[in-house]
Amino acid sequence: MSKVLLALTSVALMGLSGCAHTQTSQPASSPAAPAAATVPAQPAISAEAQTALNAAQAAVKDAKAKNALWTTAESALKAAEEAAAKGDSATVLKQAKLASDHAQKGLAQLNYPMLKVGD
Numbered sequence: 001m002s003k004v005l006l007a008l009t010s011v012a013l014m015g016l017s018g019c020a021h022t023q024t025s026q027p028a029s030s031p032a033a034p035a036a037a038t039v040p041a042q043p044a045i046s047a048e049a050q051t052a053l054n055a056a057q058a059a060v061k062d063a064k065a066k067n068a069l070w071t072t073a074e075s076a077l078k079a080a081e082e083a084a085a086k087g088d089s090a091t092v093l094k095q096a097k098l099a100s101d102h103a104q105k106g107l108a109q110l111n112y113p114m115l116k117v118g119d
Helices: 002-024 047-065 071-086 089-109
Strands: none
Touching: 047 071, 047 089, 071 089
């Protein structure tokens, strides 16, 4: 029984690997697409937005390393990076400043005294 199961599994895997090979290979008759056409141009953002994004990434990285990262800072950084990919400088500035601010507040929160409940 186990030999039959092993044989069927082997045949199925060989069949699937053959299908995967035929889908990924290009036909010889079609010309290869130029490399530049396959990589879409990324929209540029302003220098100010790029600086704010870099600062936000550094602040979030620092806060994360010290276990002081707020989820709102992480979400704002993600939104800023997505806006940068779309070339939206205004949104990058807004979200990067929010991410930096929340990361700094998370780091400042480490200096707060520990709250003791009861004695």
